[in-house]
Amino acid sequence: MENDALIALHAINFSYPGGPQVLKNLDFNLYAGERVGLLAPNGSGKTTLFHVIMGLLKPNRGRIVLFGQPAEKETDFAVARRRIGLLFQDADDQLFSPTVLEDVAFGPLNLGKSRDEAIALARQTLARLGLSGFENRVTFRLSGGEKRLVSLATVLAMEPEVLLLDEPTTGLDDRTRETLAGLINDLDLAYILISHNTHFLEETTDLTYSMEDGHIKTDEALHFHEHVHAHKHGRIPHQHE
Amino acid sequence: MITEPLAHGDSYLHRLDPRLRVITAAAFSCTVAVFDAFPALATACGTALALLLLSGLEIRAALRRLAVVLGFLLLLWLVLPLTFEGAVAAGLGPVNLYWPGITLAAQISLKSTAIIAAFTALAATMPISTLGQALARLRVPAKLVYLLLMCYRYIFVIEKEYHRLHTAMKIRGFRPRTRLHTYRTYAYLVGMLFVRAAARAERVHQAMNCRGFNGRFHSLAVFPPHPANRWFAVAAGSVMVVLLWLEWSG
Numbered sequence: 001m002e003n004d005a006l007i008a009l010h011a012i013n014f015s016y017p018g019g020p021q022v023l024k025n026l027d028f029n030l031y032a033g034e035r036v037g038l039l040a041p042n043g044s045g046k047t048t049l050f051h052v053i054m055g056l057l058k059p060n061r062g063r064i065v066l067f068g069q070p071a072e073k074e075t076d077f078a079v080a081r082r083r084i085g086l087l088f089q090d091a092d093d094q095l096f097s098p099t100v101l102e103d104v105a106f107g108p109l110n111l112g113k114s115r116d117e118a119i120a121l122a123r124q125t126l127a128r129l130g131l132s133g134f135e136n137r138v139t140f141r142l143s144g145g146e147k148r149l150v151s152l153a154t155v156l157a158m159e160p161e162v163l164l165l166d167e168p169t170t171g172l173d174d175r176t177r178e179t180l181a182g183l184i185n186d187l188d189l190a191y192i193l194i195s196h197n198t199h200f201l202e203e204t205t206d207l208t209y210s211m212e213d214g215h216i217k218t219d220e221a222l223h224f225h226e227h228v229h230a231h232k233h234g235r236i237p238h239q240h241e
Numbered sequence: 242m243i244t245e246p247l248a249h250g251d252s253y254l255h256r257l258d259p260r261l262r263v264i265t266a267a268a269f270s271c272t273v274a275v276f277d278a279f280p281a282l283a284t285a286c287g288t289a290l291a292l293l294l295l296s297g298l299e300i301r302a303a304l305r306r307l308a309v310v311l312g313f314l315l316l317l318w319l320v321l322p323l324t325f326e327g328a329v330a331a332g333l334g335p336v337n338l339y340w341p342g343i344t345l346a347a348q349i350s351l352k353s354t355a356i357i358a359a360f361t362a363l364a365a366t367m368p369i370s371t372l373g374q375a376l377a378r379l380r381v382p383a384k385l386v387y388l389l390l391m392c393y394r395y396i397f398v399i400e401k402e403y404h405r406l407h408t409a410m411k412i413r414g415f416r417p418r419t420r421l422h423t424y425r426t427y428a429y430l431v432g433m434l435f436v437r438a439a440a441r442a443e444r445v446h447q448a449m450n451c452r453g454f455n456g457r458f459h460s461l462a463v464f465p466p467h468p469a470n471r472w473f474a475v476a477a478g479s480v481m482v483v484l485l486w487l488e489w490s491g
Contacts, residue, residue, distance in 0.1 A: 054447075056447045056450070056451070078450075081450070081451050081452075081453060082453055084451075085451075086448075088448050090444070092398050092441075093441065093445050093447075094448045096394055096445050096448075096449065097394075098368075098369070098370030098373065098394065101461065102460075105459075105461055106449075106452060106454075106459070107452040107453060109459040110454055110455060110457075110459075111453055115459070115461065118459075118461075119461060138368070138370070139394070140394060140397045140398065154452065155452070158452060
């Protein structure tokens, strides 16, 4: 069973030097086609979890198996990173090239694609996200929403098999959030999505877990449901969320 | 907000190959910097100002650039004629104005105006990203090029962080005064900017690693050939020959 998982984490323990233990005996598997949401309070270790999966942080204890291969050394993670895309919380961390096209082509070029292939792939990815015409825009002059979408393009251009999305909706207005939800829903790959926005999670994921006390509560998936409530007509107009 | 007001235009100079412009500006500046003869310096200054006109920049924007140097030159004119002793040009009561000082101030003025005008016309008329790509194509070491591009990319982020911190200080009633509290607050501000910049650098590096970065940068830039390039190269070469002749014959 474990070898079928794209990402398998076993008894992961992680603490920052001199800090409290963030991940405690965390077990988690992600299988092909799964769309998992993670809902958890700030500081509960979600971002840490993503960074552990990508090998950016080394767990104190535990085993990580990526695509059926144990990942221990930097070289193991370097191979796996080609197949896992991580969307950072802050788009400014992700977009470092002067122009949008260069930034989107950066990943494919690193994967050994030729210049023309990389450009074609970058243009194609931008078009898919409705960003045609953004090629020569300067990355730091984009709006917050545009930055987020371009960041997503930089990750998708590498044609990953798994996507890790770290609070993709932060700082987005309703309309951009809708666009993003639509785009994410159209993706044909497995992903884990961290968000505080239950509505967004409901739209984009099939399963939502909460994270508590350093581990993911896989035994009790959250179910979203709406309450309808009734009351007498009041004289003061009001709205329901 | 830091801007590149001159970078986007559609003049003859804007259309030239960025590499050619960088090389011309660099060669011109290095040569002019060592000139002494006035005919050569005056011609160089005239050529550079003509280039500035050719670049189609708004006269006021270009003058504002020059004004930065002019302020500095004014200071030289105040100091050098009085202090660089030699043949006396004029006596003003107890102080004398000396010829060598006047000559030197005039040389420096012509040189700096020529160099600034040439760089404004040739180099400031391209976005920094293009400049970086041109330097990369000219085989400037990739590390230096990316140092330039990364600085340029993140200076805006750091500027924004600075404004955020500064606003946070202001809304809590911070007013700069000449006292220890002010100095300490500014020190915290600068320290915080450094800490944030370091943390930012760490995250950018992680993000690059996640996208398979292996220490090699790739440039996508292509500079298509244009007939204007050849003519400009010939003209620039001829001007340089004339300048060198004026310097040596003078």
